[in-house]
Amino acid sequence: MSGDNLQEIRKLIARKNVWDRIFAAIGLLSMLVGIVTLLALIIDLCSDGLPRLSWQFLTSFPSYKPEQAGILSAWVGTTLVMLLTAIAAIPLGVAAAIYLEEYAQKNWIADLIEINVTNLAGVPSIIYGLLALGLFVYKLNLGESIMAAGLTLALLILPIVIVTTRESIRAIPNIIREAAYALGASKWQMIWDHVLPYSIGGIMTGVIVGLSRAIGETAPIITIGALTFIAFLPDSPIKNEFPYISFSWLMSPFTVMPIQMFNWVSSPEPEFQVNAAAAGIVLILMTLAMNSLAIYLRYRFRKNIKW
Amino acid sequence: MNDKQLQLSKQKQITPKLIRDVRERAIEFLLFLAAFSCVATTVEILFILISESVAFFEKVSIVKFLTDTQWTPLFSDAHYGILPLASGTFVTTMVALLVAIPLGTISAIYLSEFADNRLREWIKPCLELLAGIPTVVYGYFALVFVTPLLQKFFPELSGSNMLSAGLVMGIMIIPYISSVSEDAMRAVPVQLREGSYAMGATRLETALRVVFPAAISGISAAYILGISRAVGETMVVAIAAGLQPNLTLNPMEPAATITAYIVQVSLGDLPHGSIGYQTIFAAGLTLVLITLVLNIAGHFLSKRYREIY
Structure with a gap:
């Protein structure tokens, strides 16, 4: 060369x-x-x-006067709706995931369910709003209540919960299951005593990721017709006297953080835009807090597990 | 032990086993019901959308719905043409994709082929944070920050416009495109890269001519995911692009999308069963059909171009 x-x-x-x-x-x-x-x-x-952003902003009701308005009813509403979403989505999602991973045989019903889970994850959130409007608000007569909103968001995050739960169940090696059977456990005893405890970290991560998505969802809640001007709090779920728990908050009208923010954004007065920005900060902090919790949980549980 | 005693002990053994079996079966059935709730949700979504749309199409012909160039269901002179809303959705989606596909694809190639591990560990969560910000906050950002910024370059731009909504939406869907594409590219076997390097190709040549074509099925799935996100996105367009139906392909103008129209109607107080109420279900059905077609297209694309190593 x-x-x-x-x-x-x-x-x-x-x-x-x-x-x-x-x-x-x-x-x-x-x-x-x-x-x-x-x-x-x-x-x-x-x-x-x-x-x-001030203490007054966090503890005041919305108002027609921008400088007096606050987000008290919004963050209380968000907390209650998230509580209901979690209560509805966790058992349903975890049960569905257990069925798909541990019980389902390879047949067309299992295939059908799997295809549905994937498809539901891709359905635009506003379509869930239309579903809720037709089903919860009118057919089941729940009206524009916390109940309707919580169930809607639960359906919305169900695919997320199912997919993450399945992943963490699948990560458990089969020797654990065989060991449980060898000691005479029934299938359900094996799942309840072994599969669920070992996958709890992944399940919690999935639930929190789902909730952090639900907390920012605006469109489906607007669609069910949630009122935007709420200057009162729902009835408290915990009471001083017997039976200490009350369920009337479920049917109460409500507002949530993203709705309150949208309401202020679309207002023509510039002072309300400032309120919208302040509400946006609180909303982002809520999502960030939940996401970091999810990352921390994933890290902690992954560190502790040694098969 | 005589016969009687034997029988007794057998009975004692059978009962707990029976109870246990019944309990196991009942639990399995309950779990099945939970899993089946997903199918029920899909069926219920379709049932509600179709039944309300059928009532709508009894009053308005499908031909009119698809060809009329005006959408004024709440006016006295009511027109029910989906075209203005569909054009709004089309333009905002196109603007978003012009941002998200190049940026998302280049980011994915960089992260999968060029970046070292430490950089990737840092940048990926930052990018994924983009997908975690609530969409109503993006809407605020588009309206209060991006539009005034654009108006410095295009003074004739109106306060609500599809351009800023589309741009912000594009940034928002970058992480969907980049993370799914990156996964697809990292799944390409390392032997293909080594073969390419052995032939004297550089990193860039390997990335563009070997890894990218090999991962094309996963990458196209990522694009489809991005498109259906953009089509279904609601709050950004409702806040930043305006609520006026407008048949135009010019992104500088304000225009409502299909999703923004549903929001607009929901903000008002339409009686249950009126034709205005039914229009949002017809609009929703259109939206579902569009995303369904996209999903099916994505499914076939990824099958068609799947490389088997």
Whole structure:
């Protein structure tokens, strides 16, 4: 091979390596677009809303006067709706996942259920709103209540709960099941005493991820016709006198954080925009807190498990 | 032990076993019911959408619905043409995809082929955070931050417009596209890359000519996921793109999408059973059919281009 040829090959390699670097730079830049937008969003929200955030804002009802308005009914509503969503979605989702992983035979019914779970995860959230409007609000006569909203969001996050629960059940090695059977456990005893406790970390992570999605959902709750101006709190679920628990809050009208924020965003007065930004900060903090809890749980449970 | 005693002890053994069997069967049935609730949800969604739409199409012909160029169901001179709403959905989705597909794909290639592990561990959660921000916050951002920013470059841009809604929606769906595409590319066997390097290809050539084509089925699934997110997105467009139906392909104008129309009607107080109430179910059915077609297309695309190693 002559020296000239070698030179040419070296040049060619150098030129190609330049392209490599150029692409690496473009790649970094394109990821930066997303991250810079995220930063811009948070900075914009904070610069607009942080001055408005105060104890008074958290403990006041909405009002027609922007400087007196607050998010008390919104965050209480969100908490109660999330509580109901969790109560409805956890048992249903976990039970469905157990059936699909431990019981289902390979037949058309199991296939049908699986296809449905995947499809439901792709249905736009506003369609769940229409389902809730037709089914919960009118057919079952629940009206525009916490009950209707909680059940709607539970259906919405059901696929998330099922998929994550299935993954964590599948991660349990079969020797555990065989050991339980060998000691005379029935199938359900095996599931209740072994499969469920060992997969609890994954289940909790999935539930929290689902709830953090539900907490920001606006469209389905608007669709069921939730009122946006609520200046009272639902009846308290815990009472001082016997029987200490009351269920009348379930049928109470309500508002939630994203609805309250949407209400203020669409108002023409600029003072209300400031309120919207402040509500947005609280909403993002709620989602962030839930997501970090999910990451922490995943980390902790993964560390403790040694098969 | 005589016969009688034997029989007695047998009976004692049978009863607990029977109880246990019955209990096991009952539990299995309950679990089955829970799993079947997913099928019931789908059936109920379709039933509600179709039954309300049937009532709607008894009053308005399907041909009119698909060809009329005006959507004014709440006016006295009512027109029921889905085209203006569909064009709004189409334009915002296109703008979003013009942002999300290039950025998402390049990010995915970078993360899977170029980035070292430490960078990936840091950047991926940051990108995924983008998908975790509530959409109503994105709507606020598009209206209060992005639109004024764009107005500095295009002074004639109106306060609500499809451009800023589409741009923000595009940023929002980057993580859906990038993370699914990245998974697909990382699933490509390392031997293919090694073969390519052995032939003297650079990283970039390997990424674009070997890994990307090998992962195309997963990547197209990621695009489909992104498209159906954009089509079904509600709050960003309802806040930033306006609620006026407008048959146009110009992203600088305000226009309502199918989802924004459903929100607009729900904000009002339409009586149950009126034709205005039925329109949102007809609009919802259109939306479901669009996402269904997309999902089926995605299914066949990924089957058609699946590479078997």
